[in-house]
Amino acid sequence: MNNLPQGWGKNQQAAMETHLPLATQLFPVGDMLAKDLRGTLKLVREAGYDGVEFAGGFQYPAQEVRFALEEAGLQIVGWHTPWEALSPENIYAAITYNKVLGNQFIIVPWRPEEALATRESCLQFAAELTWVSDLLGMYGMVTGYHNHAAEFRPTDDTKELPWDIIAQNTPSKVILQNDIGNGMRGGGDMIHLLKKYPGRAGTIHMKPYSPKGRDVFFDDPDCTIDWDEYFRIAREEAGVRWYIMEYVNPTRFPNDPIGALAASAKWFRDRDGK
Numbered sequence: 001m002n003n004l005p006q007g008w009g010k011n012q013q014a015a016m017e018t019h020l021p022l023a024t025q026l027f028p029v030g031d032m033l034a035k036d037l038r039g040t041l042k043l044v045r046e047a048g049y050d051g052v053e054f055a056g057g058f059q060y061p062a063q064e065v066r067f068a069l070e071e072a073g074l075q076i077v078g079w080h081t082p083w084e085a086l087s088p089e090n091i092y093a094a095i096t097y098n099k100v101l102g103n104q105f106i107i108v109p110w111r112p113e114e115a116l117a118t119r120e121s122c123l124q125f126a127a128e129l130t131w132v133s134d135l136l137g138m139y140g141m142v143t144g145y146h147n148h149a150a151e152f153r154p155t156d157d158t159k160e161l162p163w164d165i166i167a168q169n170t171p172s173k174v175i176l177q178n179d180i181g182n183g184m185r186g187g188g189d190m191i192h193l194l195k196k197y198p199g200r201a202g203t204i205h206m207k208p209y210s211p212k213g214r215d216v217f218f219d220d221p222d223c224t225i226d227w228d229e230y231f232r233i234a235r236e237e238a239g240v241r242w243y244i245m246e247y248v249n250p251t252r253f254p255n256d257p258i259g260a261l262a263a264s265a266k267w268f269r270d271r272d273g274k
Helices: 010-019 029-034 039-046 063-072 089-099 118-139 163-169 180-185 190-196 227-236 257-271
Strands: 021-023 051-055 076-079 105-108 144-145 176-179 205-206 240-245
Touching: 021 029, 021 076, 029 039, 029 257, 039 063, 039 257, 051 180, 051 190, 063 089, 076 089, 076 240, 105 118, 105 176, 118 144, 118 163, 144 190, 163 176, 176 205, 180 190, 180 205, 190 240, 240 257
Parallel strands: 021 051, 021 240, 051 076, 076 105, 105 144, 144 176, 205 240
Antiparallel strands: none
């Protein structure tokens, strides 16, 4: 069952019928955004993207961000929001800010490893995430959690995967934002997990991975991801509405994050975005 808000995403129906639209996480161009928000968003659009996901604190005036997005022709598809910004003391400011933007996806980007070390600590986080989800739902928003590697290393006590504990102890409306590169680095079977929790992905992060531990591009022979299967599961089972690129490769694209984004978008269009 798909638990995304009704009407989320201007390309929602088209994505269901053909292919999914493409966004990028803006973390790789964070320095550029700080210097020139409007110009950088225009470059992202020209690089081949339909939407963007912001990361970090709310460092720009909300109305300025909304104008810059509209000017560039980009849709906001989420904000990676620091956990402390979703505390009882701060969450209403986060809600107000994102309402101005028209953003419905407020994603928790990470938790420190100690917060995932035991079943009890994972359950505590799941309970807090459920509280955030319930409150955001009153304002037409959803929350979710984005993985790194620690979520796929067994807990110290019960030897369960933190990802499973969080998934099984939060309501289905809480998005499980599958970052395939991060998860594989931690030993996670990320395609299996998309199938294990159908309808809960919403958005996913596409990041290449090599078991050799080196920087690789999506089509590198050392990238061991089965992209065809990944795309199929994303479309047919996982409830995905947007692919989100998060690609940084200082070896292949030194000091050229826009070049990296453009090459990633072209690879995607050639592979799945026809």
